[in-house]
Amino acid sequence: MVIPDLKSAEEKAQPEEIITGAMRITGVKMTYYFICHTKLWLFSHNITLEKEHDNVNIGKQLHEDRYKRDSKEITIDQTISIDFIRKGDTIVLHEIKKTKSMEVAHRWQMLYYLYYLKSKGIKATGEINYPLVSKKEDIQLLEKDESDMENVINDIRKIAMGRMPPPKKIRICQKCAYYEFCFGDEL
DSSP: OOOOOOOHHHHHHHHHHHHHSSSSOOHHHHHHHHHHHHHHHHHTOOOOOOTOOHHHHHHHHHHHHHTTOOOOOOTTTTTTSSSSSSSSSSSEEEEOOSOOHHHHHHHHHHHHHHHHHHHHTTTTTEEEGGGGGGGEEOOOOOOOHHHHHHHHHHHHHHHHSSOOOOOOOOGGGGGSSHHHHHHGGOO
8 A cells, every 4th residue: 555645744643633633543443544445434434344243253352362361452542442561671562463464454553553652652662463373573663654654644534534435346355344335236
């Protein structure tokens, strides 16, 4: 996915606007931006179909089974929801993911969490855990990521406040909870 061109300073999202603006930006919205703009728009308009979806439930069960000792689901400002945090010399945010198939979206979700916490004066790093394949990815927020993040946040707002983008069939659609909503007439 191509990141939109940098915007002028007036158009950039300011940290306080993330939670106080017309459209709250959450980690889920950040992920959906990199997966499917239609899904992002639907979710932004409270059309949520994933609560009972098998893939979501499998992910939740994996989290419960593999990381029993760690605190679960730390939610901050009803905006970001971190799977768990470990504190040592530094604060490390952890996200548990079932597969690496949406690795770019997972990375941007973690970058958003780090960006959000930095806007509150909290320095942290991130780790995305893929327990089914015994892999992990360390994430650090770089200056370039911050300027790109501001553009992504603005783009998410534009998508969410605009008209619903038409669905585009991609390889992950058939596993998506929104599949019938988007392509039910083709079934």
